Amino acid sequence: APDIPLSNVKAHLSQLQSIATANGGNRAHGRPGYLASANYVRNLLNAAGYATTLQSFTYNGATGYNVIADWPGGDMDDVLMVGAHLDSVTAGPGINDNGSGSAAILEVALEVARQGLQPNRHLRFAWWGAEELGLRGSRYYVNNLPAAERARIGGYLNFDMVGSPNAGYFIYDGDDSDGTGAGPGPAGSAELEQVLQSYFAGIGVPTRGTDFDGRSDYGPFISAGIPAGGTFTGAEGIKSSAQAQLWGGTAGQEFDPCYHRSCDTTANISDTALDRNTDAVAHAVWTLATAEQPQPV
Ligand code: PHE
Ligand code: ZN
Ligand code: ZN
Ligand code: CA
Ligand code: ZN
Numbered sequence: 239a240p241d242i243p244l245s246n247v248k249a250h251l252s253q254l255q256s257i258a259t260a261n262g263g264n265r266a267h268g269r270p271g272y273l274a275s276a277n278y279v280r281n282l283l284n285a286a287g288y289a290t291t292l293q294s295f296t297y298n299g300a301t302g303y304n305v306i307a308d309w310p311g312g313d314m315d316d317v318l319m320v321g322a323h324l325d326s327v328t329a330g331p332g333i334n335d336n337g338s339g340s341a342a343i344l345e346v347a348l349e350v351a352r353q354g355l356q357p358n359r360h361l362r363f364a365w366w367g368a369e370e371l372g373l374r375g376s377r378y379y380v381n382n383l384p385a386a387e388r389a390r391i392g393g394y395l396n397f398d399m400v401g402s403p404n405a406g407y408f409i410y411d412g413d414d415s416d417g418t419g420a421g422p423g424p425a426g427s428a429e430l431e432q433v434l435q436s437y438f439a440g441i442g443v444p445t446r447g448t449d450f451d452g453r454s455d456y457g458p459f460i461s462a463g464i465p466a467g468g469t470f471t472g473a474e475g476i477k478s479s480a481q482a483q484l485w486g487g488t489a490g491q492e493f494d495p496c497y498h499r500s501c502d503t504t505a506n507i508s509d510t511a512l513d514r515n516t517d518a519v520a521h522a523v524w525t526l527a528t529a530e531q532p533q534p535v
Contacts, residue, residue: 239524240353242345244513248504250341251333253278255504258331263500265326265337267368268300275324276303279344279365283307286351288363295367295378302367304375309350312360318527319362319394320346320519321376323369323455330500334507335473339397340365342516346523357527359392366455369398376455380462393430394459395522396468397515402494404487405471405511409434410456411447412467420449423456423466430467430522437521443514444484469518471511473497 254275258264261271280290288307295302305324322339326332347363355361368374380388396410412427414420422428431447438445448470450456456466472493482489496502 239521240349242349242516242520244509247341247345247512247516250344251337251504254337255331255333264328264330265332266328267302267325267371272325273303276305280305283347286348293379297368297371297374302375304367304379305365307347307363309361312357314360315390316392317360317362317390319364319391320523321364321366321394321455322397324365325367325370327370327498329498330502333502333504334399334401334494335497335502336398338399338401338512342397342400342519345516346519349520359527361527369455373455373457377458380458388462391464393426394456394464394466395430396454396456396466397519398454398470399473400469400471400515401507401512402471403506403508404477404491404493405508406477406481406485406493407438407443407445408448408470409445410468411449416447418449423450423460424463426465427467430465433522433525434467434469434518437518469515
């Protein structure tokens with residue numbers, strides 16, 4: 239899998255920051271900064287050769303939008319989806335939550351196009367609206383898919399907060415292999431977990447499981463029985479001393495001290511965490527989408 243340039247990912251974060259600054263300081267559902275964010279992402283994908291859809295829905299009296307981008311080709315009966323929520327809370331610009339996941343998957347999608355990747359599986363990227371109001375965009379998408387379309391989705395990878403300044407390296411625990419007893423994902427989720435684990439093992443960074451607790455956009459997918467996975471670098475939780483030993487950073491402090499606050503700006507990012515997680519997205523996409531057949535030369 240390619241090494242995705244961190245500078246490209248950070249350039250997207252700067253653009254999302256500028257969009258927030260120009261629109262009252264946020265990119266929240268129903269606010270102009272959200273639609274501007276959606277258009278930013280969509281225009282880049284269109285120019286790269288994606289077939290995109292701006293799917294609108296209504297929540298709380300406001301129109302929300304999902305950006306759905308299909309990379310032409312691959313087996314339409316075996317779709318790999320990769321998603322991130324694009325909305326912020328109203329309190330701030332939402333750069334770690336979730337400009338980080340949005341920019342990471344955007345740059346991987348653009349790298350797919352630059353390389354002219356011809357995957358076996360059909361690749362579909364999604365940027366969700368109104369996650370912060372209860373997973374509204376992703377739920378709308380899953381609930382409005384015809385049953386036959388839903389059955390064609392073989393897996394969903396979710397990236398929500400992947401540049402936390404006091405980062406942990408968490409991978410959604412698809413099979414309760416960490417033994418917390420909490421919700422394993424649908425059958426097939428463990429494979430997604432293992433592919434992400436293999437990336438971090440390869441760079442010598444230890445990871446830990448995090449449970450599917452329903453707090454991000456994988457929720458509607460696992461409810462529909464679709465295998466899910468993804469990574470997370472921590473939100474309002476406090477890094478323990480054991481975790482600080484494992485990963486560095488500051489014990490006794492939040493993984494993201496600016497979670498849902500006005501200070502979630504471009505300054506609120508660990509470049510190292512963002513870089514590693516973006517490369518993990520690329521590793522997972524290349525591994526999972528191109529697995530069975532060699533690429534044509
Ligand atoms: N979805 C949460 C938010 O956007 C953040 C979060 C992601 C929490 C993943 C737990 C696990 O605020
Ligand atoms: Zn949030
Ligand atoms: Zn989030
Ligand atoms: Ca578990
Ligand atoms: Zn596991």
